[in-house]
Amino acid sequence: MTEFLDMPLTVKPHPRAKRVLVKLVPGKGIEVVVPKRFDTRQVPAILEEKRRWLRETSRKMMERGYDLSGTPPELPTNLDLKACGRDYAIGYVDRPGRVRITENGLRxxxxxPKEDRETIFDALSKFTAAKAREFVLPMLDSMSRRLDLPYSALRVRRQKTRWGSCSARGTISINAKLMFLPVELVEHLLLHELCHTRHLNHSPQYWKLVARHQPDFQRYERLLSKAGRLVPAWFG
Structure with missing residues (x-):
């Protein structure tokens, strides 16, 4: 069984897995993580139990722009980081050895090795994450001071779907994918997380605080919910 609901299916035994985990992974389709000695003949029955959830969740993810087809993306010819207004042209030198990225202006x-696409995608993703920290930290510091919403630390992560989060200690985590979003959406996301330093929930008080600083926040929330389509399929 290599497909389910017209999506690629991957079964991954994991030595530390204690139960079966079924998830949808952008760019890959359905992934089933199972304990090391699990009888994989049970997987079809498990997927049938999850059919409704898989259908509904995949529909919502695809509406938001996430690719679940599992089609291998081509090597990109540019890296358009809309958040900071930098559109890099990408060139490739096909040779053995480690994958390296050299930045020269906007090139x-x-x-x-060009055939090692996954390593190239990973290197470009790391480059994007580094630019995210370089770009977002000054913006977050400025917004924090201006709105009197202090935070303790910033972390940049490469998550599959979540745009950001805020811990009880005031640590704000952002997804490096936000570099592919327009700057006004990045600003909204940072406001969203800074307001969580006061309210660690989505209570009426929380949304009242958001609205105080951004009266049309609902428009940005709607745009952010569909912004996954702006992220290239190779990013991971």
Whole structure:
């Protein structure tokens, strides 16, 4: 069984898995993580039990722009980081060895074996994450001071679907994918998380605080919910 509901299916035994986990992974389709000695003949029955959830969740994810087809993306010819207004042209030098990225103005040179796409995608994703921290930290600091909403630390992560979060200690985590969003959506996301330093929930008090600083926040929430389509399929 290699497909289910017209999506690619991958079964991954994991030595630390204690139960079966079924998830949808952008760019890959359905992933089933099972304990090491699990009888994989049970997987079809488990998927049938999850059929309704898989259908509904995949529909919502695809509406938001996430690719679940599992089609391998091509090597990109540019890296358009809309958040900071930088659109890098990408060139490739096909040679053995480690994958390296050299930045020269708005041009990136990727050196390494071109057939190793996953490693190239990973290198470009790391480059994007580094730019996210470089770009977002000053913006977050400025907004924090201006709105009198202090935070303790910033973390940049490469998550599958979540745009950001705020811990009880005031640590704000953002998804490096936000670099593919327009700057006004990035600003809204940072406001959203800074307001969580006061209210660690989505209570009426929380939304009242958001509205005080951004009266049309609902428009941005709607745009953010569909912004996944702006992220290239190779990013991971």
């Amino acid at each position: 990136l040179m990727v050196t390494g």
